[in-house]
Amino acid sequence: MKEKLFLTITFAALTIVSVFSQSRALTFQEAEKQGIPFHKLDSLYKSAVHTDPALAVFKSPDQQAELLQAYVKLLQDLGAFLRANNFKWNTEARGANRIYMQPDGRIDYFLFHFPEGQLTPEKEQQFTQLLDSFIRNYRFAITAPEKFAQCSAVRYTDN
Incomplete structure (x- = not known):
């Protein structure tokens, strides 16, 4: 009985570690379904910028400018990756993202x-798969003293 309980606890712990230790691309709704809603993640990752600099990871105007450059580079690199993998939006797509x-x-x-x-659901699935592949090996262009999150509205096009 103790062995079965130990195996169950070990499996549960490994499942939790694997869920929280790998790069994941998800819709906000899918993250909620999987038990990792953004408000839970927001409690684990500090905001990159904030109206109150004491609550931000990147406090100074110089740090925030560097963050913006790195964020724009990430979106440009993602666009190049999507193009290289023959992904076409076929229209302008507006959305939002939050990256941890x-x-x-x-x-x-x-x-x-x-x-x-x-x-379309097919286009969103294709985007999710490519995004998931992209973020597995991507490194944001700047580092920080702690875990952080950055969000924004986005506009994707084929141009």
């Missing part, structure tokens, strides 16, 4: 949302 990163720039979670009707 390790201090060394590794991406833990890339949550995104497109309003209903922006993408």
Whole structure:
């Protein structure tokens, strides 16, 4: 009985570690279904920028400018990756994302949302798979002293 309980606890612990230790690309809704809603992640990752600099990871204007450059580079690199993998939007797609990163720039979670009707389910699935592949090896261009999150509205096009 003790062995079975130990195995169950060990399996549960390994499952939790694997869920929280690999890069994941998910819609906000899918993250919620999997028990990792953004508000839970927000409690684990500090905001990259904040109206109150004491609550931000990147406090100074110089640090924030560097963050913005790195964030734009990430989106440009993602666009290049999508093009290299023959992904076409075929229209402008507007959405939002929230990206959760390790201090060394590794991406833990890339949550995104497109309003209903922006993408077909097939196009969203293709985007999710490519995004998941992209973030597995991507390193954000700057590092930080602690885990952080960055969010924004986004506009994707084929141009």
